[in-house]
Amino acid sequence: xxxxxxxxxxxxxxxxxxxxxxxxxxxxxxxxxxxxxxxxxxxxxxxxxxxxxxxxxxxxxxxxxxxxxxxxxxxxxxxxxxxxxxxxxxxxxxxxxxxxxxxxxxxxxxxxxxxxxxxxxxxxxxxxxxxxxxxxxxxxxxxxxxxxxxxxxxxxxxxxxxxxxxxxxxxxxxxxxxxxxxxxxxxxxxxxxxxxxxxxxxxxxxxxxxxxxxxxxxxxxxxxxxxxxxxxxxxxxxxxxxxxxxxxxxxxxxxxxxxxxxxxxxxxxxxxxxxxxxxxxxxxxxxxxxxxxxxxxxxxxxxxxxxxxxxxxxxxxxx
Amino acid sequence: xxxxxxxxxxxxxxxxxxxxxxxxxxxxxxxxxxxxxxxxxxxxxxxxxxxxxxxxxxxxxxxxxxxxxxxxxxxxxxxxxxxxxxxxxxxxxxxxxxxxxxxxxxxxxxxxxxxxxxxxxxxxxxxxxxxxxxxxxxxxxxxxxxxxxxxxxxxxxxxxxxxxxxxxxxxxxxxxxxxxxxxxxxxxxxxxxxxxxxxxxxxxxxxxxxxxxxxxxxxxxxxxxxxxxxxxxxxxxxxxxxxxxxxxxxxxxxxxxxxxxxxxxxxxxxxxxxxxxxxxxxxxxxxxxxxxxxxxxxxxxxxxxxxxxxxxxxxxxxx
Numbered sequence: 347x348x349x350x351x352x353x354x355x356x357x358x359x360x361x362x363x364x365x366x367x368x369x370x371x372x373x374x375x376x377x378x379x380x381x382x383x384x385x386x387x388x389x390x391x392x393x394x395x396x397x398x399x400x401x402x403x404x405x406x407x408x409x410x411x412x413x414x415x416x417x418x419x420x421x422x423x424x425x426x427x428x429x430x431x432x433x434x435x436x437x438x439x440x441x442x443x444x445x446x447x448x449x450x451x452x453x454x455x456x457x458x459x460x461x462x463x464x465x466x467x468x469x470x471x472x473x474x475x476x477x478x479x480x481x482x483x484x485x486x487x488x489x490x491x492x493x494x495x496x497x498x499x500x501x502x503x504x505x506x507x508x509x510x511x512x513x514x515x516x517x518x519x520x521x522x523x524x525x526x527x528x529x530x531x532x533x534x535x536x537x538x539x540x541x542x543x544x545x546x547x548x549x550x551x552x553x554x555x556x557x558x559x560x561x562x563x564x565x566x567x568x569x570x571x572x573x574x575x576x577x578x579x580x581x582x583x584x585x586x587x588x589x590x591x592x593x594x595x596x597x598x599x600x601x602x603x604x605x606x607x608x609x610x611x612x613x614x615x616x617x618x619x620x621x622x623x624x625x626x627x628x629x630x631x632x633x634x635x636x637x638x639x640x641x642x643x644x645x646x647x648x649x650x651x652x653x654x655x656x657x658x659x660x661x662x663x664x665x
Numbered sequence: 666x667x668x669x670x671x672x673x674x675x676x677x678x679x680x681x682x683x684x685x686x687x688x689x690x691x692x693x694x695x696x697x698x699x700x701x702x703x704x705x706x707x708x709x710x711x712x713x714x715x716x717x718x719x720x721x722x723x724x725x726x727x728x729x730x731x732x733x734x735x736x737x738x739x740x741x742x743x744x745x746x747x748x749x750x751x752x753x754x755x756x757x758x759x760x761x762x763x764x765x766x767x768x769x770x771x772x773x774x775x776x777x778x779x780x781x782x783x784x785x786x787x788x789x790x791x792x793x794x795x796x797x798x799x800x801x802x803x804x805x806x807x808x809x810x811x812x813x814x815x816x817x818x819x820x821x822x823x824x825x826x827x828x829x830x831x832x833x834x835x836x837x838x839x840x841x842x843x844x845x846x847x848x849x850x851x852x853x854x855x856x857x858x859x860x861x862x863x864x865x866x867x868x869x870x871x872x873x874x875x876x877x878x879x880x881x882x883x884x885x886x887x888x889x890x891x892x893x894x895x896x897x898x899x900x901x902x903x904x905x906x907x908x909x910x911x912x913x914x915x916x917x918x919x920x921x922x923x924x925x926x927x928x929x930x931x932x933x934x935x936x937x938x939x940x941x942x943x944x945x946x947x948x949x950x951x952x953x954x955x956x957x958x959x960x961x962x963x964x965x966x967x968x969x970x971x972x973x974x975x976x977x978x979x980x981x982x983x984x
């Protein structure tokens with residue numbers, strides 16, 4: 347039998363990025379998750395979230411990382427679930443997590459109280475410290491019981507790339523009912539395994555010269571080969587607002603996916619631009635919104651689920 | 666009046682590493698903490714913990730980091746407090762924290778249960794998920810009430826360096842009663858502010874060449890100028906066991922401090938060597954120890970508090 351065509355990015359992925367040992371197992375899990383939920387009439391969104399770790403040594407002491415708390419991905423997961431989606435949450439280990447994100451800045455021991463009852467002592471949450479905990483817990487348990495959230499963790503760039511590929515292949519079976527919401531802050535640069543020193547780089551050798559290769563643009567095979575019917579959203583974060591929209595448009599031209607959500611580092615929590623080939627929508631939180639604790643992710647998700655609707659109905663023979 | 670002599674490292678610190686705005690405030694807090702506890706008959710240990718973040722851009726999207734969960738520092742803080750020390754815990758934001766570290770791998774919402782009482786609904790901890798929570802909480806509250814733990818956070822290398830200098834100066838007033846337990850994984854390399862691009866590095870410019878300078882060895886002024894009477898422990902982590910002890914000895918020769926705790930990445934949780942100018946003690950957990958959940962930090966702290974005792978009594982006129 348003839349081997350399937352291996353694209354150059356596929357080849358690079360296999361050669362230069364270590365394959366996580368559990369990738370096939372995770373792929374099957376994601377595939378079963380997607381098919382179950384589509385059978386139940388739901389759509390499925392794969393959310394990527396958090397930064398990627400790029401090791402500088404194979405026995406890693408040092409690494410490159412990207413700024414990302416995972417806040418946008420975690421918040422968006424909640425709004426997608428509220429909108430009827432099932433969510434695969436591909437996130438960086440220890441980045442913010444749906445529901446728990448709401449008390450991530452609090453030391454849990456400051457919110458607990460010991461109560462000596464008749465039998466053993468009980469530990470209860472002080473609801474003056476965590477006023478929304480009962481509500482958050484209730485929602486968390488509902489989501490858990492209905493299995494609407496499948497969490498998958500990554501740590502390194504290699505794990506991210508292989509798991510995203512596995513997810514794309516797993517979701518290809520549900521066609522246009524799959525959405526990819528690629529909010530993770532993925533490194534653009536890496537050191538290939540073949541050029542990586544085994545041991546910790548010694549500072550006694552003097553100043554450090556690092557030479558980093560460019561990470562293959564995985565969006566390209568994702569859109570073309572792995573999940574060609576899916577609705578795909580990428581994110582563009584810049585610090586310089588003047589180049590942002592041009593870069594968003596260029597990404598759409600290059601990868602031919604559906605949406606770029608463009609944002610600037612300093613204003614990312616209150617302002618984004620949702621860019622498609624034909625449209626450009628500014629989403630903005632007003633002072634009133636901020637006072638009411640509205641989150642920009644609610645607006646983003648609302649915009650995208652509407653667009654996904656249209657996308658599905660427009661697809662001739664969309665599954 | 667003549668200006669005090671500025672060592673070259675002091676000059677470099679001021680020029681190339683941004684000074685955190687709250688450094689003077691923190692210094693006064695640390696100084697008051699140390700004096701209060703010494704007046705109450707205690708010794709004071711400054712523990713540094715976690716990795717440092719080294720920005721590659723001034724509006725930071727990308728950064729270099731060091732592998733460190735902060736486990737060793739957080740565990741050691743507990744054992745120092747158990748040994749009668751007051752602890753200044755200078756730690757990386759979001760690294761492991763004393764007491765809470767014991768349930769850091771658990772999603773707290775999986776450990777909580779809603780109970781509808783007569784009045785408002787209560788949220789209680791499921792002690793089958795967190796069997797030690799009552800004990801941990803009790804100890805945490807005792808430590809908090811007796812103000813034995815002063816937590817100070819850093820994120821970047823710059824913050825770490827300036828806060829450590831402030832701590833050393835704050836603790837110099839208590840002489841040999843101060844211990845420095847420098848367990849943080851500090852970067853050896855950085856990009857000076859003057860050579861740092863403002864905006865996010867563009868991947869469209871092609872492969873990335875990074876040129877990193879060597880971080881000034883802050884242990885040198887700490888031992889010589891800032892806290893010359895203190896008992897100082899540094900840590901040496903290598904991935905290559907064959908160079909470890911030689912590097913530990915060289916550090917003691919160079920900086921003239923009291924102890925290096927030497928460890929290898931793969932075995933660091935069960936084996937360390939405590940190296941001084943005259944001695945070399947291997948601390949090792951047996952299988953029996955591991956079964957009984959003994960932590961290597963208990964042994965390290967026990968070894969060092971004994972050595973600190975001797976150090977204080979040997980100092981002529983030690984305060």
